[in-house]
Amino acid sequence: MAHIITEHEVLAVVFQVRVPASADTDGKPALHVLLWQRALDPERGRWSLPGGRLGADEDLTSSVRRQLAEKVDLRELAHLEQLAVFSDPIRVPGPRTIASSFLGLVPSPATPELPSDTCWHAVSDLPPMAFDHGPMVEHARIRLGAKLSYTNIGFALAPDEFALSTLRDIYSAALGHHVDATNLQRVLERRNVITRTGTTARSGRSGGRPAALYRFADSRYRVTDEFAALRPPG
Amino acid sequence: MAHIITEHEVLAVVFQVRVPASADTDGKPALHVLLWQRALDPERGRWSLPGGRLGADEDLTSSVRRQLAEKVDLRELAHLEQLAVFSDPIRVPGPRTIASSFLGLVPSPATPELPSDTCWHAVSDLPPMAFDHGPMVEHARIRLGAKLSYTNIGFALAPDEFALSTLRDIYSAALGHHVDATNLQRVLERRNVITRTGTTARSGRSGGRPAALYRFADSRYRVTDEFAALRPPG
DNA sequence: GCAAAAGTGTTTACGCTACACCCATGA
DNA sequence: TCATGGGTGTAGCGTAAACACTTTTGC
Numbered sequence: 001m002a003h004i005i006t007e008h009e010v011l012a013v014v015f016q017v018r019v020p021a022s023a024d025t026d027g028k029p030a031l032h033v034l035l036w037q038r039a040l041d042p043e044r045g046r047w048s049l050p051g052g053r054l055g056a057d058e059d060l061t062s063s064v065r066r067q068l069a070e071k072v073d074l075r076e077l078a079h080l081e082q083l084a085v086f087s088d089p090i091r092v093p094g095p096r097t098i099a100s101s102f103l104g105l106v107p108s109p110a111t112p113e114l115p116s117d118t119c120w121h122a123v124s125d126l127p128p129m130a131f132d133h134g135p136m137v138e139h140a141r142i143r144l145g146a147k148l149s150y151t152n153i154g155f156a157l158a159p160d161e162f163a164l165s166t167l168r169d170i171y172s173a174a175l176g177h178h179v180d181a182t183n184l185q186r187v188l189e190r191r192n193v194i195t196r197t198g199t200t201a202r203s204g205r206s207g208g209r210p211a212a213l214y215r216f217a218d219s220r221y222r223v224t225d226e227f228a229a230l231r232p233p234g
Numbered sequence: 235m236a237h238i239i240t241e242h243e244v245l246a247v248v249f250q251v252r253v254p255a256s257a258d259t260d261g262k263p264a265l266h267v268l269l270w271q272r273a274l275d276p277e278r279g280r281w282s283l284p285g286g287r288l289g290a291d292e293d294l295t296s297s298v299r300r301q302l303a304e305k306v307d308l309r310e311l312a313h314l315e316q317l318a319v320f321s322d323p324i325r326v327p328g329p330r331t332i333a334s335s336f337l338g339l340v341p342s343p344a345t346p347e348l349p350s351d352t353c354w355h356a357v358s359d360l361p362p363m364a365f366d367h368g369p370m371v372e373h374a375r376i377r378l379g380a381k382l383s384y385t386n387i388g389f390a391l392a393p394d395e396f397a398l399s400t401l402r403d404i405y406s407a408a409l410g411h412h413v414d415a416t417n418l419q420r421v422l423e424r425r426n427v428i429t430r431t432g433t434t435a436r437s438g439r440s441g442g443r444p445a446a447l448y449r450f451a452d453s454r455y456r457v458t459d460e461f462a463a464l465r466p467p468g
Numbered sequence: 469g470c471a472a473a474a475g476t477g478t479t480t481a482c483g484c485t486a487c488a489c490c491c492a493t494g495a
Numbered sequence: 496t497c498a499t500g501g502g503t504g505t506a507g508c509g510t511a512a513a514c515a516c517t518t519t520t521g522c
Contacts, residue, residue: 006288008240008332054240056330060321085319085334087293096290098242098332100319150462165501177466182502183485187463190483208500209492225462228384229421229511232411399474416475417512424510436520442473443519463484 007097010064011051011133012080013140014072014104017157017173018120029108029173032120033137034071035127039117042093043130047121049101049137064102072112079105079156079221083143084136091132101136103143105156108170145175150225152193155216163201163211167194191224192217241331244298245285245367246314247374248306248338251391251407252354263342265407266354267371268305269361273351276327277364281355283371285336298336306346313339313390313455317377318370326365335370337377339390342404379409384459386427389450397435397445401428425458426451 014034035047050071054063060082065074086099106112114120121127123141126134147153148171157170168181188194195217200210248268269281284305288297294316299308320333340346348354355361357375360368381387382405391404402415422428429451434444 006240006242006290008242054321054332056240057323059323060319060332082319085294085316087288087295087334089291089293098288098294100321146460149464163501171464175464175466179464180467180485180487182487184464185502187484208494208498209502211501226380228459228462230383230405230409230413230418231511232409233512397474414512414514416514419475421511442471442521443475445474465484467485 005095007095008054009052009097009099010054010060010067010102011049011099011136012064012068012102012104013049013083013137014068014077014106015123015140015144015157015174016106016110016120017108017170020122029169031123031141031173031176033123033126034104034106034114034118035121035129036071036115036118038130045128046130047127047133048130049133050118051099051102060100060102064104068104071115071118072106076106076110076112077104078107078219079103079153081221083140086132086136088132099132099136101140103140105144105153107159108157108166109159148174150223150228152191152216152218152222152224154188154193155219156221158216161197161199161213161215163213165211167214193224239329241329242288243286243331243333244288244294244301244336245283245333245370246298246302246336246338247283247317247371248302248311248340249357249374249378249391249408250340250344250354251342251404254356263403263407265357265375265410267357267360268338268340268348268352269355269363270305270349270352272364279362280364281361281367282364283335283367284352285333294334294336298338302338305349305352306340310340310344310346311338312341312453313337313387315455317374320366320370322366333366333370335374337374339378339387341393342391342400343393382408384457384462386425386450386452386456386458388422388427389453390455392450395431395433395447395449397447399445401448427458 016032017029018032019029034050036050038044038046038048050068051064052067058066064080068074081103083101083103086101089096123137126137154171157174158167164181164185168179168184171184172179193216194214197213197215199213201213202210250266251263252266253263268284270284272278272280272282284302285298286301292300298314302308315337317335317337320335323330357371360371388405391408392401398415398419402413402418405418406413427450428448431447431449433447435447436444
């Protein structure tokens with residue numbers, strides 16, 4: 001078996017729920033992904049995931065943190081997790097390069113500074129993507145949806161404190177379907193994922209009862225509903 | 235950032251449910267993993283996962299299939315799936331090597347020929363393991379347990395046709411806890427994971443009613459219970 | 469008939485969805 | 496007082512665990 005040089009790169013799919021900049025949608029928040037536009041060939045003009053080559057003395061997670069720091073303030077990054085490996089020998093031109101994709105999450109109200117070549121794009125309306133980065137985004141989106149169902153990963157998309165209607169909008173944007181705020185509350189409270197702060201928000205522009213504020217009980221990733229079936233006895 | 239040569243290897247955690255060779259346990263089947271014993275340094279004498287270096291013109295899956303073929307007849311392998319990446323810069327001595335771990339499954343009654351340095355070990359009683367291969371086995375075991383709950387992956391551990399009590403023993407061995415055959419039947423039938431063949435087994439050594447035979451409806455991996463919670467409206 | 473093993477029925481419990489209804493506020 | 500949005504109660508549905516009971520076989 002011949003061995004040639006194999007490179008390894010990391011690529012981060014960084015999501016945030018944002019209200020779209022343009023007034024095209026009705027102001028409803030939507031799931032966005034962080035992309036930068038390639039200024040040089042190959043694939044000049046197309047949009048890329050942040051990331052790049054693995055350094056000699058770093059593991060994958062350190063590498064992706066280092067390279068993401070060039071695009072966003074890492075303090076804004078509430079969650080980072082390895083997802084998949086893309087290993088097609090011809091997935092990019094040039095030397096054979098294996099890519100590990102990561103899922104990164106930025107909480108909703110944060111508006112990190114971005115370099116001029118970098119911006120947020122609605123996942124439902126992606127620009128022309130470089131290489132195999134389009135499928136990587138799609139894969140990450142599906143994993144995020146699944147993980148919202150059985151983990152507390154929402155903490156990494158939500159503000160520190162929030163009204164339930166805000167949280168519903170975030171879940172709804174990330175899952176891509178309508179979410180009932182009432183049931184969301186009870187599911188997450190039963191699992192001890194969220195707790196009331198005791199304070200309330202001021203009521204909105206057009207009146208209405210002031211919303212109770214909640215926060216996530218835990219700001220570290222945790223599986224909250226491990227078994228879909230075939231639970232252990234007990 | 236300095237770049238040095240980075241190697242990439244694949245390692246397969248191949249599981250099978252087997253009745254232990256020794257008469258230590260009471261003949262109950264248990265989950266086993268395929269290991270080979272290193273004849274040379276480093277880590278001489280310790281036990282290793284099958285696998286090795288990625289070739290130039292193959293993707294990860296092709297590579298692991300090629301390298302597994304040296305240990306077992308690939309026709310016995312009913313399922314193969316990529317799991318995780320281990321990227322600690324000093325996880326093995328010598329050139330920096332990233333490892334991708336795979337989950338492989340061999341159906342229960344098969345008894346593939348093995349090279350003399352290779353044999354099955356009960357997962358509950360592992361021998362001294364080389365490098366970070368011990369944690370890899372543990373990680374794969376946990377993933378297998380989770381996937382048994384929400385996919386049809388059992389097809390890759392079970393015979394073509396089987397009595398429900400056999401299937402219960404297989405699930406029980408893989409999950410590590412008692413499983414009720416009655417409930418297993420209903421869960422898997424409701425999801426259309428198993429179907430009756432219409433035939434029955436001959437009744438056993440000590441009498442008893444002959445068992446109806448079942449088979450898996452699908453012998454390709456399929457998610458059967460996607461949502462633990464937060465289902466889309468319907 | 470009797471023991472052994474397989475299969476069925478039934479009860480209980482739990483979690484999620486849906487929806488009607490009640491509550492608190494600003495104008 | 497009314498419109499608006501937040502919060503609660505509750506009924507219904509689906510799924511799973513537990514376990515007693517019935518059926519079918521060999522001896």
